[in-house]
């Protein structure tokens with residue numbers, strides 16, 4: 001017989017450090033177990049109205065925040081379909097930014113990639129030069145490259161983009177929103193999106209996005225926006241506190257509880273906790289290296305994500321081997337991604353984890369790397 005327990009002892013939390021999906025608190029998981037409601041009735045409107053302010057706060061916006069019942073890639077597709085016309089410049093420095101580029105190509109856009117090596121970040125200067133060379137109508141960027149742990153300076157990149165006429169900035173902030181201050185309005189991020197299963201520490205299945213006025217104006221001029229990911233449909237739905245199609249109602253219950261938890265902690269303290277966890281990893285890597293273990297952070301100082309760390313392994317150790325040994329000790333992290341699979345490991349220190357839980361993980365990682 002299979003037992004499904006809604007509540008596990010809280011002490012089990014703090015062992016699952018994948019950079020997505022991230023660990024979900026038992027009470028947030030349990031919040032999903034409520035009766036269904038219709039998606040055109042008053043109950044859903046009240047629910048959507050209730051979650052709106054919390055979502056606006058974490059996106060740094062006064063605008064409507066779209067709730068898409070899809071994974072984050074769905075809204076990457078929305079960004080391309082609705083906000084790019086013909087010529088896209090994709091800033092590529094890892095697997096997810098390459099995916100953004102591929103999505104643009106798959107939609108028939110003419111795409112040029114501005115590539116820097118995996119592990120490096122993009123600079124406003126180089127972007128400015130590239131923008132001067134071609135006539136692009138949209139730029140794609142990933143704020144926190146989950147494959148490399150690199151944080152791109154999105155505010156500066158946005159400035160460079162907006163010095164040009166009629167160019168939109170499309171931002172994947174999947175491992176950003178909820179783990180660091182994102183300022184969609186102040187930085188004029190024309191479209192910015194995230195997913196539920198990363199720094200928001202919800203189950204997978206929802207994506208969230210915000211479009212600035214310029215993005216909506218652009219969408220109105222684009223004929224083949226499709227149906228499911230049409231941002232104008234999201235916009236029209238939200239004006240009535242509705243979603244265009246049946247939303248993942250159970251996930252909305254979990255979202256409501258998680259937003260209340262974020263509010264109780266305060267977003268500022270949540271971002272501080274993430275910054276502290278990242279700093280703890282950097283310090284530990286340095287300590288290990290001083291002891292001759294030969295570890296290093298892939299991303300240079302100043303370009304490191306507060307939510308995910310990619311650590312270069314010493315000669316003779318591989319990502320799959322180290323993660324397997326850690327698993328034997330009851331802890332889950334990820335090997336490197338794609339071309340970095342063997343040479344690195346990745347720790348997702350985001351969502352609801354604490355420095356104390358991270359310390360426990362690092363203690364065991366130390367046991368694996370320096371027995």
Ligand SMILES: *Cc1c(COP(=O)(O)O)cnc(C)c1O
Nearest residue numbers: 020071072073096146174175195
């Ligand atoms: C996880 C991730 C995605 C893809 O999200 P899905 O929810 O799997 O579609 C895209 N971009 C980044 C930066 C990610 O970390």
